[in-house]
Amino acid sequence: MITFSENHESSLVAFEAGRALANFSNPQAEALKWSYSLGAMPTQHVVIVGLGAGFHVAALADLDPQLKITVVDNRPGLLPVFRSQFSELSERVEVVIFQNAEDLFKTELYQEVLNQRCFVLSFQECWGENSTVFTNAFAHLTGRSVESVKSHFEDFGINIKAIYMQNKNMLSIKDVLPAIESSHATENEKNVFRTLGELVK
Amino acid sequence: MKILVVSLLRLGDIIQQVPLLRGLRTKYPQASVHLLLNRQFASVEEILGDLVDQYHYFEREALQKGIGEAQFNILWSYRKLDQLVQQLNAQNFDVAYNVTHNKLSAYLLGALNIEDTRGLYFKEKRFQGLDSPWLKYFNERFSSNNTSVFHYIEILSHAFGLPLQSQTEVLKKKSKTVLFQCLTSDPKKNWSLSSFKMLKEEIERNLVDYKVKILAAPFERDLLVSAFATEDILSCDLNQAMEHLKSAALLVTGDTSIKHLAAQVGTPLVELVLGSSDAAKTGAYSSGAYQIQTKVPCAPCVHSVACPQKSHLCAESLTVEDVFVQVWNALSGQAPNKNISLMLDKKVWELYLNGTNSMEGMTFNASDFQTTEAKAWKEETNYFNRLQAQFETELPSRESFLGRKSLSSSDLASFIGLAQEVVRKKIDRVGYFQTVFEALLVRFVQPVEVWDRLNMALKQSRDLLRIRNLVLQKNDIHSKDGGYYAKGIGHLSDRGFEEAGQSVPRDYEDAAI
Numbered sequence: 225m226i227t228f229s230e231n232h233e234s235s236l237v238a239f240e241a242g243r244a245l246a247n248f249s250n251p252q253a254e255a256l257k258w259s260y261s262l263g264a265m266p267t268q269h270v271v272i273v274g275l276g277a278g279f280h281v282a283a284l285a286d287l288d289p290q291l292k293i294t295v296v297d298n299r300p301g302l303l304p305v306f307r308s309q310f311s312e313l314s315e316r317v318e319v320v321i322f323q324n325a326e327d328l329f330k331t332e333l334y335q336e337v338l339n340q341r342c343f344v345l346s347f348q349e350c351w352g353e354n355s356t357v358f359t360n361a362f363a364h365l366t367g368r369s370v371e372s373v374k375s376h377f378e379d380f381g382i383n384i385k386a387i388y389m390q391n392k393n394m395l396s397i398k399d400v401l402p403a404i405e406s407s408h409a410t411e412n413e414k415n416v417f418r419t420l421g422e423l424v425k
Numbered sequence: 426m427k428i429l430v431v432s433l434l435r436l437g438d439i440i441q442q443v444p445l446l447r448g449l450r451t452k453y454p455q456a457s458v459h460l461l462l463n464r465q466f467a468s469v470e471e472i473l474g475d476l477v478d479q480y481h482y483f484e485r486e487a488l489q490k491g492i493g494e495a496q497f498n499i500l501w502s503y504r505k506l507d508q509l510v511q512q513l514n515a516q517n518f519d520v521a522y523n524v525t526h527n528k529l530s531a532y533l534l535g536a537l538n539i540e541d542t543r544g545l546y547f548k549e550k551r552f553q554g555l556d557s558p559w560l561k562y563f564n565e566r567f568s569s570n571n572t573s574v575f576h577y578i579e580i581l582s583h584a585f586g587l588p589l590q591s592q593t594e595v596l597k598k599k600s601k602t603v604l605f606q607c608l609t610s611d612p613k614k615n616w617s618l619s620s621f622k623m624l625k626e627e628i629e630r631n632l633v634d635y636k637v638k639i640l641a642a643p644f645e646r647d648l649l650v651s652a653f654a655t656e657d658i659l660s661c662d663l664n665q666a667m668e669h670l671k672s673a674a675l676l677v678t679g680d681t682s683i684k685h686l687a688a689q690v691g692t693p694l695v696e697l698v699l700g701s702s703d704a705a706k707t708g709a710y711s712s713g714a715y716q717i718q719t720k721v722p723c724a725p726c727v728h729s730v731a732c733p734q735k736s737h738l739c740a741e742s743l744t745v746e747d748v749f750v751q752v753w754n755a756l757s758g759q760a761p762n763k764n765i766s767l768m769l770d771k772k773v774w775e776l777y778l779n780g781t782n783s784m785e786g787m788t789f790n791a792s793d794f795q796t797t798e799a800k801a802w803k804e805e806t807n808y809f810n811r812l813q814a815q816f817e818t819e820l821p822s823r824e825s826f827l828g829r830k831s832l833s834s835s836d837l838a839s840f841i842g843l844a845q846e847v848v849r850k851k852i853d854r855v856g857y858f859q860t861v862f863e864a865l866l867v868r869f870v871q872p873v874e875v876w877d878r879l880n881m882a883l884k885q886s887r888d889l890l891r892i893r894n895l896v897l898q899k900n901d902i903h904s905k906d907g908g909y910y911a912k913g914i915g916h917l918s919d920r921g922f923e924e925a926g927q928s929v930p931r932d933y934e935d936a937a938i
Contacts, residue, residue: 266487266491266497266501267501337498341498341500341501341504342498343496343497343498343501344496344497344498345496346496362495365498366495366496366497366498366499367498367499367500368495368499373499376498376499376500377500394495395499396492396493396499397492397499397500397502397503398492400499411535411548411549411550412510412535412536412538413507413536415532415533415535415536415547416503416506416507416510416532416533416536417503418528418532418535418547419506419529419532419533419536420488420492420502420503420506421532422527422528422529422532423485423488423489423492423502423529424489424492424493
C-alpha cells in the first residue's frame, strides 16, 4: 500500500508497506548524488525503472534539460503526487504504468526502446516490495532477459531455442553470440558481433 | 587513392608504426591516408603530423562499457560499432592495411566493404590474408613466445611492400641532459626506482657536466616523487615529452611508448629489456638504440601474465654498473655492438621468405666474417646440416605409414628423441627447425598426414639450410679473395686493386707506340 508523508522541508515522500521510497530527511540530496553518479547519458532518450517518490527523476531532468525521460512503474498510486509535486515535468517526463513486466512488450515505449536502443536506469531505493517485477522490467527493456531477446534481435533471425538454454537472469552479448553464428544475419553483421565478442574476452 | 590503416594496439605500437606510415607516404605520395585507432590514444595525432590525413576512432572503452554494464541495451554496442562500420564504408577506401594482426581487427575488416585488404581479415567464414610468407612468419613468431629474427617493422614493410627508410639517423647532441623514463605499463617490465636513483647518482658523479631529469606522465608523478627530487621530474604530455627528447643527449628507458618516440626523433637511447619485452621483435627501431637484455632463463616471459617468480629476477639481474656502461658508450658516441650472428640469420630468412636463392644484391662486409661470432655461426651451420641429415634418416618411409589406422609415439621414437634433444639444449635459437617441432604437436586423423606434415617441415628446414650454406659459400669466396690479394696472385679487376681504390691509369703515349 502506498502512503505519503511530509518531511521537514514540506516535501511529500512516498512509502510502501511502511518503507520510504526515498531518503526521508533529504530526498533531493540523495537524488542529486544518484544523478551525478551516472555521468553523461549515452542516448538521448532514457527509461527509468521505478518512479518511487520521483525526486531522482526530477534531479536527472534538471541535470540534463535536453534528455527525454520515460519512467515505468507498476504502482499507479504514485502518479498523482508526482505530477502535483513536480508539475514542471508534466511535458518532459512520460510515465508508463504496467501490471506485469511482460505487459511492457505491448507498449509503444517498448517499440521506441527497440528503435533507439535507449539507456535504461534503475533507482533501486524506490523499488520497495517490487524488486522482482522491476528486475524483469529492466531486463526486458535492455534486451537482457531470455523473453525479450526475440524482439531485440528480430532483425537477425536468431534461433531463440539456443538462448533458452541460458540459465541466466541477465544476458550479455556474449551469451547471444553462439545464436548469432547460426542466425540469418549477414556475414558483415556477424563480423560486427564477432568484433564485440573479442572485446569481452 | 584512399587508404585505411587499422592500428588498434596501444600507444607505443602506434608510434612504433611511424616508419610504416612513412613508407606508405613514399609509395603513394598522392594517396589520402586514414588511420583507425583506439579513441584513448587520440593524443598520438600530435606526433604523427602530416603522415595521416584523417583519423577515425574505435571507441573501445565505450563499447566495452556498453557490453559490460546492464543499463545499456544489449545491442547498444552493436549499433555503435555498426555506425563506425557505415562511416568507414562511406569513405570508399581502395585499400586497407591491417597492422594490428589480431582477431578483433580481422573481424572488423571483415565487416568492411573494402576490395583490397592487406594483412589479416575474416571473410567467407575463415581468416584470410596470410598468403605472404612474411605474414605467415609474423603470425607464427609474434602470436606466441617464439623468437623472431626480424623486427615488427621489418616484417610488415616486407609483407606490404612498403619502402623502409634506413633507421632514423642519430646525431650526437650538444645537450648535457640525460632523460629517464622509469615506469612502464606493466610492473614486470620495470627496473626498480631505487636502481634508477643509483644510476642517476652514478651518471652525475662520473659525468659531471650531465644532469639527469625524469620524464613522467601526470599520473606517474606521485610515485616518482618517492625516489626523485620534485625539481628533477618533468611532468608532461606526449607532445611535451617529444620536445624534451629532441633536445636530450640520451634516454634511459624500459619498454615504453617514450622509447619508440625517442627512436622516431633520433635521440640515442639505452633500453632495459625486462619481463615480456622482446627487443628483437619490438625494441626501439633505431640505429642509436643500446639494448640491455637480461640473461635470466625465464625471459622474455609471457605477455599479460603476472611474473611467476618469487622475486623479479630479470630486473634484479641487471646492475647499475651494466646500465652505466651502456650510458657511457652511448654518450661517447660508440656504436652499439653489432650482432653478426643475427645479421647472418636475417640474410638467410630474408632470402627464404622472398622465395629466392640468388645472392645478387646481397652485400656482406668481409670483415664481419672474420669475427669469432661468424666462425661460431659457420660451426653451427655444419651442425645444422648434420642435424637435418639425421632427421631425414630417422623419418620412416611414407609407405610404412600408408594404410595404418593409428600411430603411437614409439613409431617415431628416434625422430622425437632427436627433436627433444634440440629443444632441450636450446640449440636452434632462431627456429630453423621450428616447423619440424610444431609438426610433432599437431593431431591428425590419418597417420600418413603426420608423415606429410613432417616431410613438409623438413623441406622447409632443408631449403633454409641450403640458403644458409650459400651465404657461407659467399663468405668463403670473400675470404679466399682476400688471401689471393695478399699473396699477389689475385685477378686485377676493371676497377683496379681495392687498396689503390682506382684503376691503373692508362698511358696514352705508350699505347700509341
